[in-house]
Amino acid sequence: MKIKCCKTNLMAVHDTMDVLKGRWKIQIIAALCYDKMRFSELQKEIDGISAKMLSSELKELEFNHLLKRTVLQTQPITVEYELTEYGLTLKKVIETLADWGIKHRKQIVGEIADN
Amino acid sequence: MKIKCCKTNLMAVHDTMDVLKGRWKIQIIAALCYDKMRFSELQKEIDGISAKMLSSELKELEFNHLLKRTVLQTQPITVEYELTEYGLTLKKVIETLADWGIKHRKQIVGEIADN
DNA sequence: CCGCATCCCGATAGATACTG
């Protein structure tokens, strides 16, 4: 079976990015990859995100069954977010992206040093 | 050495997405993963992209040394695009994304069948 | 603390027409 047909690959990649589209979703998932987090913790962790964006991106991810939202009846209320089992299948994707990012940063640093 | 620190991962993922940001870049790279292509071939392959977007996204990818642009002195002129050696290092990333997309599509189809 | 509603602006994408 030939998976590596170009058109097939394009469609598949498109499907994935459709779920992960938007400026913050990938970072949100990356943040939740190893631990559940509360709303305010997420906002602290993800540099530059506003409450509005965090809220709407979380909602979309929840809609796609990638994460679970749990309201804790504390005073005041707190909300925990964690990846679902399905969301965890993205862990490998995130790790691959992170690996490349680390190499890429080294590459950039090297280029600057060459000047 | 602990790579799986959350903050480190977030930064690395962000670095990668910084290079791949925009609606079309990932699909362009996916299209070029297995073969060089001409401008019009790319436009045919990538569903819905306009010449303007293709042009500007290609320019940014070239700027980041991910692909190489070759003008062929045919009549009329043709231009070939191909991934650089550095761009090819993204192949694994693309494949991981494609794999997940394929699984995800099955998942969606399954959910619809459940109704 | 969490997060919705509203207003607003600038960036970006798309359509269309044009050029070497």
Add this chain to the structure above:
DNA sequence: CAGTATCTATCGGGATGCGG
């Protein structure tokens, strides 16, 4: 064929204020 120019529509996303 491989783009560029221009115009317009759309959308991301910030600021602020409110409510549970």
